[in-house]
Amino acid sequence: xxxxxxxxxxxxxxxxxxxxxxxxxxxxxxxxxxxxxxxxxxxxxxxxxxxxxxxxxxxxxxxxxxxxxxxxxxxxxxxxxxxxxxxxxxxxxxxxxxxxxxxxxxxxxxxxxxxxxxxxxxxxxxxxxxxxxxxxxxxxxxxxxxxxxxxxxxxxxxxxxxxxxxxxxxxxxxxxxxxxxxxxxxxxxxxxxxxxxxxxxxxxxxxxxxxxxxxxxxxxxxxxxxxxxxxxxxxxxxxxxxxxxxxxxxxxxxxxxxxxxxxxxxxxxxxxxxxxxxxxxxxxxxxxxxxxxxxxxxxxxxxxxxxxxxxxxxxxxxxxxxxxxxxxxxxxxxxxxxxxxxxxxxxxxxxxxxxxxxxxxxxxxxxxxxxxxxxxxxxxxxxxxxxxxxxxxxxxxxxxxxxxxxxxxxxxxxxxxxxxxxxxxxxxxxxxxxxxxxxxxxxxxxxxxxxxxxxxxxxxxxxxxxxxxxxxxxxxxxxxxxxxxxxxxxxxxxxxxxxxxxxxxxxxxxxxxx
Amino acid sequence: xxxxxxxxxxxxxxxxxxxxxxxxxxxxxxxxxxxxxxxxxxxxxxxxxxxxxxxxxxxxxxxxxxxxxxxxxxxxxxxxxxxxxxxxxxxxxxxxxxxxxxxxxxxxxxxxxxxxxxxxxxxxxxxxxxxxxxxxxxxxxxxxxxxxxxxxxxxx
Numbered sequence: 163x164x165x166x167x168x169x170x171x172x173x174x175x176x177x178x179x180x181x182x183x184x185x186x187x188x189x190x191x192x193x194x195x196x197x198x199x200x201x202x203x204x205x206x207x208x209x210x211x212x213x214x215x216x217x218x219x220x221x222x223x224x225x226x227x228x229x230x231x232x233x234x235x236x237x238x239x240x241x242x243x244x245x246x247x248x249x250x251x252x253x254x255x256x257x258x259x260x261x262x263x264x265x266x267x268x269x270x271x272x273x274x275x276x277x278x279x280x281x282x283x284x285x286x287x288x289x290x291x292x293x294x295x296x297x298x299x300x301x302x303x304x305x306x307x308x309x310x311x312x313x314x315x316x317x318x319x320x321x322x323x324x325x326x327x328x329x330x331x332x333x334x335x336x337x338x339x340x341x342x343x344x345x346x347x348x349x350x351x352x353x354x355x356x357x358x359x360x361x362x363x364x365x366x367x368x369x370x371x372x373x374x375x376x377x378x379x380x381x382x383x384x385x386x387x388x389x390x391x392x393x394x395x396x397x398x399x400x401x402x403x404x405x406x407x408x409x410x411x412x413x414x415x416x417x418x419x420x421x422x423x424x425x426x427x428x429x430x431x432x433x434x435x436x437x438x439x440x441x442x443x444x445x446x447x448x449x450x451x452x453x454x455x456x457x458x459x460x461x462x463x464x465x466x467x468x469x470x471x472x473x474x475x476x477x478x479x480x481x482x483x484x485x486x487x488x489x490x491x492x493x494x495x496x497x498x499x500x501x502x503x504x505x506x507x508x509x510x511x512x513x514x515x516x517x518x519x520x521x522x523x524x525x526x527x528x529x530x531x532x533x534x535x536x537x538x539x540x541x542x543x544x545x546x547x548x549x550x551x552x553x554x555x556x557x558x559x560x561x562x563x564x565x566x567x568x569x570x571x572x573x574x575x576x577x578x579x580x581x582x583x584x585x586x587x588x589x590x591x592x593x594x595x596x597x598x599x600x601x602x603x604x605x606x607x608x609x610x611x612x613x614x615x616x617x618x619x620x621x622x623x624x625x626x627x628x629x630x631x632x633x634x635x636x637x638x639x640x641x642x643x644x645x646x647x648x649x650x651x652x653x654x655x656x657x658x659x660x661x662x663x664x665x666x667x668x669x670x671x672x673x674x675x676x
Numbered sequence: 677x678x679x680x681x682x683x684x685x686x687x688x689x690x691x692x693x694x695x696x697x698x699x700x701x702x703x704x705x706x707x708x709x710x711x712x713x714x715x716x717x718x719x720x721x722x723x724x725x726x727x728x729x730x731x732x733x734x735x736x737x738x739x740x741x742x743x744x745x746x747x748x749x750x751x752x753x754x755x756x757x758x759x760x761x762x763x764x765x766x767x768x769x770x771x772x773x774x775x776x777x778x779x780x781x782x783x784x785x786x787x788x789x790x791x792x793x794x795x796x797x798x799x800x801x802x803x804x805x806x807x808x809x810x811x812x813x814x815x816x817x818x819x820x821x822x823x824x825x826x827x828x829x830x831x832x
Contacts, residue, residue, distance in 0.1 A: 173799075173800065173801065173814055174800070174801045174803065174804050174816060176814055177799075177801050177804055177807060177814035177815055177816035177817075178804050178816045178817055209803035209804055210803065212804070350800060351797065351798060352798070353757075353759030353760040353761045353762070353797065353798045353802060354759075354760060354761045354802045355798075355800070355802065356800040356801065356802055356803070359800040391706070391743055392796060392798065392799050392800065393800060394812070429702070429703065430702070430703060430706055431702075431741075431743075432702050432705070432706065432741030432742070432743040432744060433741055433742035433743035433796075434740065434741050434742060435797060446702065447699070448698075448699050449697075449698050449699040449700060449701035449702055449737070450701075450733075450736075450737065451736050451737055451740040452740060452741070453740075467699075508802065508803070509803065510761045510802035510803045510805070511760065511761040511764035511765060511802060511803075511805060512764040512765055512805075513803070516802070516803025516804070517803050539765070548760055552759065552760060552797075582761075582802065584760045584761045584764055584802065585764060586764045587764070590764070595760070595763075598760070598763070602759075602797065605797075606797075608740075
C-alpha cells in the first residue's frame with residue numbers, strides 16, 4: 163500500500179510555497195521509488211506552520227513544517243518514505259501528531275471539523291466523515307421542524323451583525339411567494355479574516371449542504387454564493403464542488419431522491435467592500451452598482467429580484483449541517499450568554515501563532531492573543547489589537563479580560579464582527595490607524611448617504627491636521643462630533659461602524675493624538 | 677485585443693453565453709476584461725444594446741467596481757495588500773519600496789508598460805502577512821528581498 167501524505171492547497175499555504183513542497187515530495191518519492199499518494203487538503207488553520215506536510219501512519223497524521231522545498235530531501239533521508247518513525251520524529255521540522263499540537267487540540271471544531279483533513283472535492287471523503295447526515299435528517303423533518311432546530315441552536319449571523327438566524331429563516335418560511343432564494347454572503351472583505359475562504363477551499367460541501375438545508379426549510383429552489391474576486395481559489399473550488407454535486411445527485415432535481423430540488427450558482431464580486439453589506443450584495447447580484455438599499459423592506463420579505471431571500475454568511479450556513487445532524491441543543495450547549503455555539507476566530511497580523519481557532523464563545527481576548535496566539539511575531543511588546551475588521555474597535559491590553567461574546571464586546575464599545583483579530587506591536591501609531599479607518603470608509607463608501615460619503619473624507623482631513631499638530635484639541639472635538647453623526651446617521655454598517663476604530667483609538671490611546 | 681470588430685464580437689459572444697441577462701452584467705464584464713484587457717467605451721455601448729440597458733447603467737456599474745479598468749494595464753499586475761493585517765507586518769514600508777523601485781505610485785503603470793501596481797484591500801492571507809498577488813500567483817510572508825526577486829523575475 164502506498165504511503166499517504168497530505169499537503170494543503172489552501173490559498174494561504176500556496177502563498178508560502180505549498181505547491182513547491184508538494185512537487186518536491188512527489189519528486190523525492192519518485193527518486194526513491196516509493197509508492198506515495200499525495201492528498202491536497204484544505205488547511206488545518208495553523209498557518210505559521212504552513213507549508214505543512216502530514217504523513218499518515220496507522221491512522222495517525224504526523225506533521226512536518228514549516229517546510230521549504232529544500233527540506234524535503236532531508237526528510238526523505240530521515241526516512242519519510244520508509245517510515246522508521248523514530249529517526250523521522252527527531253527531525254527538527256517534526257511536529258509530532260498534528261492533532262496533538264496544542265493550538266489544534268484546544269479547539270472545538272464543529273464547523274471546521276473536516277477542513278485540513280479531507281480532500282475538499284471528494285464526496286466519498288465528505289460522506290465518510292459524517293457529511294450529508296444533517297441533510298438526510300432535514301429531509302425527514304417538516305419545514306417548521308428544521309427552522310425550529312436552527313432557532314434552538316441559537317446560532318447568530320456570523321458575518322458580523324449577529325442577528326438570530328432562526329428568526330431570519332422563520333420570516334422567509336412564513337412569507338408566501340412563487341420563488342424564494344438562498345444567498346450566501348462570501349464577500350469576506352474584513353482585513354484579518356479568512357475563515358470563509360478557508361472553509362470554501364477546504365470543505366465546500368459543508369457550505370453546499372447548509373445552503374441545501376436552508377432551501378428545503380423555506381421552500382427555495384435556487385441559491386447564489388457571492389464570492390469576492392480576491393478569492394480566485396475559493397471560486398474555483400466552489401465551482402468544481404457544485405459541478406461534482408450536480409453529477410452525483412447532491413444538487414439539482416430530487417435531492418437524495420426526495421421531492422425537493424435545489425441548485426446553486428457562484429457569482430464573483432468585483433472589488434467593492436460595501437457589497438458585504440447584505441442589501442448592497444443583493445443589488446450586485448442583480449448586476450447593478452452595489453448601492454445600499456434602505457430597510458424595510460427586509461431581504462426576508464423582498465430580497466433578491468424582489469423575492470423573499472435568506473441571506474447568511476458562509477460560517478452561518480456552514481454551521482447548519484452540524485445543527486441538523488446533532489440537533490439544535492447540541493450546538494447551543496457551547497458558548498455563553500446569548501452567544502451560542504462556536505466561533506471560528508482568526509488570529510492575524512503581527513502574531514506568532516496566526517491561524518484559525520474555532521472555539522466556544524466565552525474565551526477571553528487575552529487568552530486568544532497571548533496564550534494561544536503566543537503574542538507578537540516581531541517579539542516586540544503588544545500594543546493594540548483590532549477585532550472585527552476595518553470597522554472594528556482597537557483594544558488595549560488592559561481590556562484583555564473581555565470574553566469573546568457579542569454582548570460583552572458591545573458593552574465595551576466594540577464588536578466581534580466576523581471574528582478576525584489583528585495584532586499590532588508597539589511600533590504602531592494609533593493616529594495613523596484611525597486615519598486609515600476613515601480613509602478606508604471613504605474609498606469604499608457606496609455614496610448613497612451623506613454621513614458616510616462626506617464624513618469619512620472630512621475625518622481623514624481632520625486627523626491629518628491632528629498629526630500635523632494643527633490645533634489638535636479642536637480637531638479632536640470635531641472628529642468625535644463627526645463620529646457621532648456617522649454612527650447614528652448612516653444608512654448601513656459601513657458608515658455606522660467606521661467610527662469604532664477611530665473612537666476606540668482616541669479613547670484607549672490618547673497619547674497618539676496630542 | 678485592439679480591433680474594434682474583435683472587441684464587439686467577443687463581447688457579444690460572452691453576453692450570449694448568459695442569454696443577455698442584465699443580472700449577469702458583472703460576470704460578463706469580468707470575462708470581457710479578461711479577454712480584452714480592460715473595459716473600453718465600445719464595450720459599454722455594446723453591452724448596453726445587448727442587455728437592453730442604458731449606457732448610463734452599464735457605465736455606472738463599470739465605474740462603481742474597483743476591478744473594472746477603463747485603461748489597459750501593464751503586462752504584469754502586482755496587487756499589494758494595504759489593509760490592517762499587512763500594515764501590522766510592515767506592509768506600508770514594503771509598498772513604498774516597490775513604488776521607489778518601479779518609479780510609480782500605487783495605481784499606476786510603469787512607463788514601459790511592464791508592471792501595473794495596484795492596492796488591494798485584503799487577499800485573506802492575514803496570518804502570513806504581508807501579502808501580494810503578482811499576476812495569478814499569491815505570495816505571503818513577503819520581505820523586501822523576496823519582493824525584489826519577484827520583480828526581477830518579471831524584468832522590473
